[in-house]
Amino acid sequence: MVSESSKILEHKVKEASALSRAQLLPENGPKLIGRIMLLLLILLIIILFLPWRQTIGGRGTITSLRPEDRPQTVQNQIGGRIERWAVREGQEVKKGDTIMVISETNQSYFNPELPVRMDEQLNAKRGSEVAADQKIIASDAQIIALTNGLRIQLSAAQNKVKQALNYVQIDSADLVAVKNFYETSKSRLVRYEAGYRNGLFSLTDIETRRLKLQEDRAKVVSQENKLNNARQELLNARIELDNIRAKYQQSLASAQADRSSAVSSKAGVREEIAKLRNEMSNIDIRRALYVIRAPQSGYVVKTLKAGIGENIKEGESVATLQPKAPLVAAEIYVDAMDVPLILDNSNVRLQFEGWPSVQFSGWPSVAVGTFAGKVSVIDRVSTGDKYRLLIRQDNPLPKNDEPWPLQLRQGSGVYGRVILRSVPVWYEIWRQLNGFPPSLEKEPATTTK
Structure with a gap:
């Protein structure tokens, strides 16, 4: 029993030894592995020195x-109502081609005859400007007439002043002469009265000299009154001259005020005409904006609005456009x-x-x-x-x-x-x-x- 077990164990040991010898490397195996590792190391070193970008x-x-x-968005410059689409998505368009047509939604521009009415207003304003021009011309003519009339009236009034001044000078000289005569008569009467007391002259001579003295005195009083009248005439002439100048200044100021009013009216009319022209140009440009056009050639990538009859706001994007090239x-x-x-x-x-x-x-x-x-x-x-x-x-x-x-x-x-x-x-x-x-x-x- 024991011998059989020993034989079986010995047999298994021999089989294991034979199997182990079969799995062992041959004698040149380590050399081969060393050479492979060396080649790999050399290859790695070569790779490490290769250029790398x-x-x-x-x-x-x-x-x-x-x-x-x-890519850009196509926008409408005015608000409106979509009436018609002229393109579809993916369609090629050229610069200026119609993308969309809109209609007016602002009640201020509903009237289709608005340009005609604006033109009538412009003609009326032009008539007002012509009337203002005519008023300015009339005011200028009035100022010229006033100037000429003043020149004539001033000449006449100045002549009257000069004439009155001459009368004053003449009457002053006459008054001096009359006073001298009066003083002479007075001296003679004194001498005659002394001669009468001495018996040289008669009473008739004394009475004659006294009458003569009274006449000379009356002449002095008359000449003084005449001089006063001449001075009054001179004062009246000067007052009339100043009155003429004052009236001219008043009339001239009124005429210049009328002219200034006409000039101001003309400037106001011109301003209104400019506003009307500007508004008419804006209306023409606005009506041209009812058609939304392609800003450049390209492709309609996507429409951002849909349907007919939809209202769009001012500056709203309606489509995306991709330029062509x-x-x-x-x-x-x-x-x-x-x-x-x-x-x-x-x-x-x-x-x-x-x-x-x-x-x-x-x-x-x-x-x-x-x-x-x-x-x-x-x-x-x-x-x-x-x-x-x-x-x-x-x-x-x-x-x-x-x-x-x-x-x-x-x-x-x-x-x-x-x-x-x-x-x-x-x-x-x-x-x-x-x-x-x-x-x-x-x-x-x-x-x-």
């Missing part, structure tokens, strides 16, 4: 380089840390959604299905924590490169890589492990003032 990646969408090429550009966003490394003329490789492509980040030369581009615009202000880049098509195209597809549509996705300098693979691995930024292809030129 640094890139800055960013995602975005297709847009347009010019603002006028981007936009200057396509790629709009991508990159991290703020990478913006200082991007130059205005940096090269970019783009992958457009919908176009199959294979791209290696470090070897853009072996990429398939990518397209060349150039950085055109770098935003000065960040959008959130990203900066926007506008990429235009490279012109001229690099050798063995294709132009951008004509089927590109604005809004579709794009992925771009900004190409920087070439570095060894080991440097790129070391940079990535340490979180350092990429390197510039070349330093930007610095300018000094």
Whole structure:
């Protein structure tokens, strides 16, 4: 029993030994593994020294380089009621083509004969202007007539003053002469009276001299009265001259006031005429705005209003228009840390959604299905924590490169890589492990003032 168990155990040990010897490597196995590891190490070292192209990646969408090429909304300048649509979505339109026709909803413009009525008002105002001109002409003629009449009246009044002054001078001289005669008569009477007492003259002579003295005295009184009358006439002539001047000033002021009123009336009429003309021009322009037209050639992407008879407000968007031949550009966003490394003329490789492509980040030369581009615009202000880049098509195209597809549509996705300098693979691995930024292809030129 024991011997049989020993035989069975010995048999199993031999089988296990045989199996172990079969699973052991041959004697040259370690050498083969060593050679493989050495080849892998050499290959790894070679790979570490291969050139690696640094890139800055960013995602975005297709847009347009010019603002006028981007999708826009067509707006109506006045409020109205939709009467007719002249386009449908997706239709191509040319600049000036009708998109929609609207009707008036403002009660101030309901009257279809409004321009005719405005023209009648304008003619009436023009008649008022002619009347104002005629009143100004009449006032000018009245002022001229007053001036001429004043000249004549003043000449006559001045002549009267001069004449009265001459009379005063004459009467003054006569008064002096009469007074001298009176004084002489008085002296003679005194001498005659002395001679009469001495017996030289008779009483008749004395009485004659006394009568003569009374006559001379009467002449003095008469001449004084005459001089006073002449002076009064001179005063009256001067008063009349001043009265003529005052009347002329009053009449002239009234005529000038009438002329000023006519000029003011004419200015007011001209202002109303200008307002009417302006309103008539506004009415003509407003009626031309009943037809909403395409601002430029393109495609009607979407209508933003629907139906017939719907009211729309002033400045409301009615349709979206895509310009026909936009200057396509790629709009991508990159991290703020990478913006200082991007130059205005940096090269970019783009992958457009919908176009199959294979791209290696470090070897853009072996990429398939990518397209060349150039950085055109770098935003000065960040959008959130990203900066926007506008990429235009490279012109001229690099050798063995294709132009951008004509089927590109604005809004579709794009992925771009900004190409920087070439570095060894080991440097790129070391940079990535340490979180350092990429390197510039070349330093930007610095300018000094």
